[in-house]
Amino acid sequence: MIFLGVFIISCALSALLTRLWIPCVNRLGIIDKPDATRHLHVKPVPLLGGIPLLISFALIISALVLFSSYLPFQIKLPASSLISVGIGCLIILIGGFFDDKYRLPWYITIIFPFIAVLVVMIGGIHISNVTNPWGGIFSLEQYSWQLGSHTVWWPADIITFLWLLGMSYTTKILDGVDGLATGMVTIGALVITVLALFTIFYQPDMALVALALAGACLGFLFFNFHPATIFLGEGGSIGIGFLLGILAIVSGSKIMTTLLVLAVPVLDVAWAIVRRAVKGQSVARGDRLHVHHRLADAGFGQRGTVIFLYVIGIMFGVAGIFLKGFQKITVLGLLAVFVIIVLTLIHYATRYEVVSKNKKTG
Template structure:
């Protein structure tokens, strides 16, 4: 059965790999480089705009499947394609425009947050939303109430307040998690690849062909970009790429039936790391958008690991918990989430000890 999805994976990987070559050359020609700075770890300028190759690949392959096949159908047709898929594409276009502008000339944090919200609202308004959450012991938490009904231009609209707000928050969280995660070569790209593969296998097990196909397109796209982005990187994702990957993984988790627990297991350490760093900045009276080197992946470097070692360690943790997510039931996933949080605490304490020992050796 997996063979039926291999063409989409291979096509996506080949297209993205080829496009990345030309995007890299274009970025070099236009002198669009990510410059070294005290808060960054690369020692020389590197081209960015990698997100252009990623988004272009996703759009090419997805639109190709829309016209060549009826497999990318989530049940609600509108115009030439599935309504939800149109919403995904429109929201992605908003993000890639925002990301390119940010990569070229910079966009302020509040303005960036506003347009991220716009992208989230667009995709949710097209029906990509979390209708319920699975709870332990087989029960569900219904998020579809309360509802607000209204008419506009002769068309009826329905807002599921709780479901839509949680959905917007979830996508926004993933967008910014991947944006923060893109601090080491290949880290954000590899984690997105692992996340998409996990959701792919889970979708197959549930008989969700459209979700599995969308997941394998995202996985193939990430796989095609990874050789260019893994240490030593030849091109960076840029904000255009990190935001696009976070958005696609966030949307994929919802469009495939509310696989939030699964996604959180794979992305648990990055998400918890972002939450901790943002809270620490707020408590210190600093802007939560202020970049620094206090993220987990930076602290792994401080503790003495190389870039490759740090990235591979985080890959392995994500793969372990991703495997648990595939084979576990809802109640077991809750247990795994608790274990993940405990692991994060132990890892943080271990890093503090390693940093203190390293400083003691340097001072001694």
């Protein structure tokens, strides 16, 4: 019952705070104006939606920690880790606020999540081991450097840094369509909940944390689904990916399962980096060539695109629950091939449509 209660309260609190926050943002005048070269919305929409979402999550986690003596189990995360996550989220929200208000260049905005990731790593959060697809566990703590009183596990810390920064920017890019980022993080958090509750590892405390995140995202989604009345903004879109990445680590390194849920956007981000690098463009440059943009332009519309990607995320999330090591890698590989085929078909379909329209008008 406690699990359902945490989910419902987190959802209700997030929805309430978001509803109260929308008029405040409108008065501040921090809104996202339509830009046909990058965005799909046609009307100005307030930003900074990540603030009520992350505050809701923080309040629920704080309450769970404060009243942990009344729970049948303890929240096992060390205080240093919890504090570092809170500081990291605050840094991301501050950076996001200034970016939403002043449109900072990418090389300034990346500083904030960069620092946030370092803060949580100093707080003790890192990927200590990975599952060997052919059996067993491979430890990432075999090699270390001693910097004063702090030990740097360099393979673990490098992989952790890349993982958290990658997750943060994956959800940022996902936020190009109403409700996509928040919905996918909700799905990811719920999949982690199932893994935490119904596997041999049994981590009820991590299930509560995952449900708090899922509930906060779902509560915000009521206002963020198409047609959105508020956007996550820079801080929110980066912040929820940052939290999901941390959750995947602290819940027992459920990295591959989280990757399966977000496989399409992760592959999309990887392809975008390659595409822009080949063209000699900045990898941080925004465009409308992402999977969700192509699907929307191909006739799916915003709602159709989001629901389609939700379904894929749920399917592969369920697969991640039941599949083991090498099977997950195989499925991820097959999904990569599937994404390439879909993108190719969409490319030629939209190209054919443009040519047909030109012939008719010509």
